[in-house]
Amino acid sequence: MSETTQIGGDALLARRSGAWRERLRLVAMALGPVLGAIVLSGLVLLALGVDPIAYYGYVVDRGLINPYGLQATLTRMGPLLLIAAGLIVAFRAGIWNLGGDGQFLLSAVIVAALGPLLVPYLPVWLVLLVGLAVGAMVGAVWSLLPALLKAYQGVNEIITTLMMTFLGVSFANVLVKLAFRDPATTVPQTRTLIVADRLPRLFDTTVSSGLIIGLVAIVAVHLLMTRTAFGLKLRIVGANPRAAVHAGLNVPLLTMATFALSAALAGLAGAVEIMGVQGNVRADWNPAYSLTVVPLVFLARFNGFASIAFVFLFSVLSIGGESAARRTGVPNFFTLVVVAILLIMLGITEYLDQRRRAAGK
Amino acid sequence: MSGLFTEAFLTSLVLGALTAGLPLMLAGLGEQISEKAGVLNIGIEGMMLFGAYLGFVVAYYTGSVWLGFLGGGLGGVLVAAPMALFCIRMGLSQIVIGIALTLGAEGLTALLHHFQFAQSYPRLPAVPTLAIPGLSAIPVIGPALFDRPPIAYLAVLAVAVTAYVFRSTQFGLSLQAAGDKPAALDAAGVDVARVRTCAVLITGFLAGIGGAFMSQVGAGIFVPFMTNGAGFIGIVLAMQARGRPLWVLCGALLFGACLSATTALQVAGVSIPTDVIQMLPFAAVLMVLVLFGRRASLPPALGTHYVRGAR
Numbered sequence: 001m002s003e004t005t006q007i008g009g010d011a012l013l014a015r016r017s018g019a020w021r022e023r024l025r026l027v028a029m030a031l032g033p034v035l036g037a038i039v040l041s042g043l044v045l046l047a048l049g050v051d052p053i054a055y056y057g058y059v060v061d062r063g064l065i066n067p068y069g070l071q072a073t074l075t076r077m078g079p080l081l082l083i084a085a086g087l088i089v090a091f092r093a094g095i096w097n098l099g100g101d102g103q104f105l106l107s108a109v110i111v112a113a114l115g116p117l118l119v120p121y122l123p124v125w126l127v128l129l130v131g132l133a134v135g136a137m138v139g140a141v142w143s144l145l146p147a148l149l150k151a152y153q154g155v156n157e158i159i160t161t162l163m164m165t166f167l168g169v170s171f172a173n174v175l176v177k178l179a180f181r182d183p184a185t186t187v188p189q190t191r192t193l194i195v196a197d198r199l200p201r202l203f204d205t206t207v208s209s210g211l212i213i214g215l216v217a218i219v220a221v222h223l224l225m226t227r228t229a230f231g232l233k234l235r236i237v238g239a240n241p242r243a244a245v246h247a248g249l250n251v252p253l254l255t256m257a258t259f260a261l262s263a264a265l266a267g268l269a270g271a272v273e274i275m276g277v278q279g280n281v282r283a284d285w286n287p288a289y290s291l292t293v294v295p296l297v298f299l300a301r302f303n304g305f306a307s308i309a310f311v312f313l314f315s316v317l318s319i320g321g322e323s324a325a326r327r328t329g330v331p332n333f334f335t336l337v338v339v340a341i342l343l344i345m346l347g348i349t350e351y352l353d354q355r356r357r358a359a360g361k
Numbered sequence: 362m363s364g365l366f367t368e369a370f371l372t373s374l375v376l377g378a379l380t381a382g383l384p385l386m387l388a389g390l391g392e393q394i395s396e397k398a399g400v401l402n403i404g405i406e407g408m409m410l411f412g413a414y415l416g417f418v419v420a421y422y423t424g425s426v427w428l429g430f431l432g433g434g435l436g437g438v439l440v441a442a443p444m445a446l447f448c449i450r451m452g453l454s455q456i457v458i459g460i461a462l463t464l465g466a467e468g469l470t471a472l473l474h475h476f477q478f479a480q481s482y483p484r485l486p487a488v489p490t491l492a493i494p495g496l497s498a499i500p501v502i503g504p505a506l507f508d509r510p511p512i513a514y515l516a517v518l519a520v521a522v523t524a525y526v527f528r529s530t531q532f533g534l535s536l537q538a539a540g541d542k543p544a545a546l547d548a549a550g551v552d553v554a555r556v557r558t559c560a561v562l563i564t565g566f567l568a569g570i571g572g573a574f575m576s577q578v579g580a581g582i583f584v585p586f587m588t589n590g591a592g593f594i595g596i597v598l599a600m601q602a603r604g605r606p607l608w609v610l611c612g613a614l615l616f617g618a619c620l621s622a623t624t625a626l627q628v629a630g631v632s633i634p635t636d637v638i639q640m641l642p643f644a645a646v647l648m649v650l651v652l653f654g655r656r657a658s659l660p661p662a663l664g665t666h667y668v669r670g671a672r
């Protein structure tokens with residue numbers, strides 16, 4: 001009797017250490033590319049004649065340690081988390097929605113134009129709610145064409161969503177310059193939503209409550225995709241559309257739903273950025289968040305909680321990088337290089353892991 | 362509006378269509394070669410941009426137009442080589458790596474430009490043209506079509522060469538097989554990875570020259586993010602052309618005309634905000650996709666990594 005429990009205990013122990021090793025492997029596979037990207041990007045800085053240690057030190061100081069920097073970092077996370085949530089829905093359903101930037105920007109412009117118009121007539125909380133709803137709707141509408149083409153014509157959504165992004169960015173500029181221009185300013189921009197009418201700040205900080213919206217959204221999306229029947233259906237479509245048809249799923253309808261949800265979240269991000277941070281849209285403003293969030297979501301393996309960590313890391317890099325740009329003369333384009341190297345390192349890690357596992361078999 | 366149909370307007374429209382359309386054509390042609398071999402090359406935007414940068418830099422420092430184009434082609438190959446390594450040899454996702462390469466090329470060229478030229482914004486002298494005797498004397502289209510930089514003629518020649526390679530050579534057949542049924546190609550004793558690598562590198566070379574055309578002939582200057590989606594339009598051109606190089610040329614000239622409509626209309630005295638005009642090519646692409654999307658055919662093995670013996 002005691003012997004069997006002994007054996008059982010051993011097996012349990014072995015299983016537990018196996019689970020730990022698995023968890024360690026996942027952590028290493030997530031952190032490895034990050035470290036590799038930081039080192040390689042440091043070499044790029046060195047080649048450009050900038051001291052990488054001073055640069056990174058500045059980034060960490062201004063993005064993480066300095067209280068104002070940290071608050072800016074946390075505020076930046078709000079829209080990024082919403083975009084990441086939208087990408088997780090789409091990618092898990094096997095749909096490449098690369099049009100997030102157009103969805104984000106158009107929603108931002110329309111919300112920016114709408115907000116100041118509504119303020120005299122409605123209470124602030126209602127203006128904010130209407131703004132968020134309209135933002136989500138605009139994002140979803142901007143994905144309608146790619147969604148229809150993908151669902152009913154089988155047209156590759158990578159191309160259509162990218163085209164809609166280019167179209168949307170130009171269209172947003174046209175709207176700012178011609179339709180929604182604030183006549184009181186010389187530089188073309190929309191009317192400004194005054195600070196008192198924006199999304200409330202958290203406690204005594206400058207952190208926008210957009211952070212909470214983003215966190216709620218990404219956790220909700222994670223649970224939706226992993227714990228509900230709807231999420232399972234979407235994942236089946238993503239894993240094997242043909243099998244999904246045979247399983248009796250309405251694939252075109254699910255495709256439409258995926259696009260709508262994904263783009264609505266990107267649109268919501270635009271609304272949060274405007275009503276929480278910017279207050280208005282200047283002509284030619286385009287932060288292009290969406291394409292830079294794509295690698296982060298991959299790094300997190302479409303896991304919502306891991307995405308929060310990587311979005312935080314990226315926010316530190318981007319807020320710190322903006323300060324460092326003024327001080328060290330390295331323009332913000334550097335963040336693009338870091339993200340690109342990060343993606344490639346991610347691919348290489350994946351490849352090495354596969355080889356290691358194949359060798360282990 | 363009376364000026365709309367003058368000789369100057371028509372000449373500038375045709376000329377603009379050619380100047381804006383040839384880079385698109387080179388990108389589309391390159392993408393077609395990749396797609397034929399089964400590689401969806403999303404990194405082509407980055408290849409064009411790096412080609413535009415390197416072409417400009419080489420032309421600026423050497424003063425030679427031809428070396429500039431060669432540099433542009435090499436710039437494209439430099440971005441295509443990692444694509445071949447990661448996607449074809451290591452089997453990583455073509456879409457992820459493609460996005461990474463495009464982002465990387467955007468960031469890197471903008472950084473390099475910032476450190477090198479942001480103070481001075483140097484310009485290149487106009488590229489000398491080669492007038493074809495007789496043909497260039499035709500009114501309206503003569504000066505627009507037959508008094509162009511020599512590279513323009515070579516680019517059009519590349520269409521014919523590609524068509525010939527696709528139709529009548531063993532390499533063309535291998536390309537097609539690599540995209541349609543790589544296992545069959547493998548069974549016939551041809552290395553699928555090698556065929557695909559060649560295709561991707563050729564794509565890089567053509568896209569890079571397309572980019573260099575933009576910076577050397579089109580603008581005479583390098584500006585960060587100057588390709589502005591031209592590579593992605595090239596992907597659409599390749600999809601719509603369904604494997605026929607001549608269709609890429611026709612489509613590219615059509616899009617070129619869209620793009621150049623601004624300058625032509627300005628010559629005619631009609632002023633439209635540039636943002637509206639910038640929407641034209643993408644709106645045109647979407648219209649084409651809505652109308653003919655169902656008929657855009659792609660090779661069955663497009664975007665999939667080939668592993669010998671795997672099912």
